[in-house]
Amino acid sequence: MTRIIYFCIYVAIVVNLLNDCLALTDDEVTIMASNFLATRKNIHVLNGNMSYLDSGPVDAKYVVVLLHGNPTAAYLWRNIAPYLIQHGIRCVAPDLIGMGHSSKIPNSWYYVSDHVRYINEWFTLMKFPRKINLVVHDWGGPLGFNWAMNNKRRVQSLTFFEALVTYSENLDAMYDSMPIFKEFRSPAGEKLVLEENAFFDLFYELLPGVLSDKDKAEYLVPFLEPGESRRPMLTFPRDLPRKSEQRSCFVNKMTKKYSSWLAKTKRFPKHAILAYPGILTPAMADTVKDWANIEFTNVTGDRPMLHYFQEEAPRPLGMAIEKILVRVLKINTPL
Ligand SMILES: *[C@@H]1O[C@H](CO)[C@@H](O)[C@H](O)[C@H]1NC(C)=O
Numbered sequence: 524m525t526r527i528i529y530f531c532i533y534v535a536i537v538v539n540l541l542n543d544c545l546a547l548t549d550d551e552v553t554i555m556a557s558n559f560l561a562t563r564k565n566i567h568v569l570n571g572n573m574s575y576l577d578s579g580p581v582d583a584k585y586v587v588v589l590l591h592g593n594p595t596a597a598y599l600w601r602n603i604a605p606y607l608i609q610h611g612i613r614c615v616a617p618d619l620i621g622m623g624h625s626s627k628i629p630n631s632w633y634y635v636s637d638h639v640r641y642i643n644e645w646f647t648l649m650k651f652p653r654k655i656n657l658v659v660h661d662w663g664g665p666l667g668f669n670w671a672m673n674n675k676r677r678v679q680s681l682t683f684f685e686a687l688v689t690y691s692e693n694l695d696a697m698y699d700s701m702p703i704f705k706e707f708r709s710p711a712g713e714k715l716v717l718e719e720n721a722f723f724d725l726f727y728e729l730l731p732g733v734l735s736d737k738d739k740a741e742y743l744v745p746f747l748e749p750g751e752s753r754r755p756m757l758t759f760p761r762d763l764p765r766k767s768e769q770r771s772c773f774v775n776k777m778t779k780k781y782s783s784w785l786a787k788t789k790r791f792p793k794h795a796i797l798a799y800p801g802i803l804t805p806a807m808a809d810t811v812k813d814w815a816n817i818e819f820t821n822v823t824g825d826r827p828m829l830h831y832f833q834e835e836a837p838r839p840l841g842m843a844i845e846k847i848l849v850r851v852l853k854i855n856t857p858l
């Protein structure tokens with residue numbers, strides 16, 4: 524009996540070592556990330572241009588679309604995509620309209636309803652020849668969930684984390700624990716966000732010592748000029764569903780609709796990535812715990828996982844998403 528146990532421990536150690544050997548090294552990730560950033564393209568969408576990273580090729584067997592939220596951009600996915608690209612997966616990451624390197628829209632308030640129109644049109648114009656695996660974060664969540672509901676046949680899998688699934692009481696509690704959100708939503712929001720760049724500072728302060736000067740400069744690109752160029756960052760928190768707005772809010776209706784559909788559908792595998800403490804994770808985990816065809820993966824890093832897991836723990840997150848997709852897509856790995 525003892526011998527068997529020793530043997531099992533031995534096998535477990537060898538398997539772990541092999542896994543570690545096969546994993547990308549940090550240097551490999553760095554090189555692949557800069558190659559990914561060099562794939563930037565542009566596409567005319569409605570009355571603007573949307574910028575996106577696309578590792579290609581167009582006829583790749585597997586496609587992953589990675590959607591970011593506020594106040595980030597496709598740049599957020601640079602250290603995650605390599606874990607998928609190494610398996611020949613085509614990774615495509617757009618910058619939402621008015622954000623990253625996408626163009627600004629004159630006189631736009633960048634409501635979530637506007638983002639929905641632009642991203643839906645972007646998906647259409649991209650003419651993806653294969654089913655799509657969505658990997659979504661923050662406001663990329665609602666945009667991806669909504670697209671999935673309206674394009675059921677085109678979805679192969681859905682992976683999400685720190686995403687707004689639907690209105691819940693827990694969300695109200697979450698906003699109340701961050702009084703700055705109340706200020707963004709008040710008339711003081713214009714001065715705070717458009718003039719003082721307070722939303723960006725909040726993002727930066729959530730990642731102490733994580734972002735290099737180069738990363739910060741890259742994230743700042745769309746928001747350098749005070750004023751309307753920063754409007755996208757302000758409208759997102761104002762569009763968050765609250766209890767008092769449950770009937771009228773576009774976002775509330777949309778989230779309610781897709782979340783009740785996603786809860787039931789068995790059409791494609793869903794995967795929630797959880798990391799703690801998280802900001803949206805507790806409410807999200809509670810909402811999706813009984814969804815059909817869903818699995819969960821916990822990710823831990825060397826620091827508290829608050830919200831931007833791609834920056835907080837790129838390696839554990841990248842490997843978690845890799846593992847999920849290798850299994851979903853039945854990609855053969857040496858093990
Ligand atoms: C979109 O890109 C095209 C080609 O680069 C450019 O001519 C046009 O002015 C851009 N439009 C906007 C709204 O930025």
Ligand SMILES: *[C@@H]1O[C@H](CO)[C@@H](O)[C@H](O)[C@H]1NC(C)=O
Pocket residue numbers: 797799819820821
């Ligand atoms: C993930 O972590 C949470 C909080 O620590 C725990 O309650 C849950 O059981 C874990 N789930 C999995 C799938 O490991």
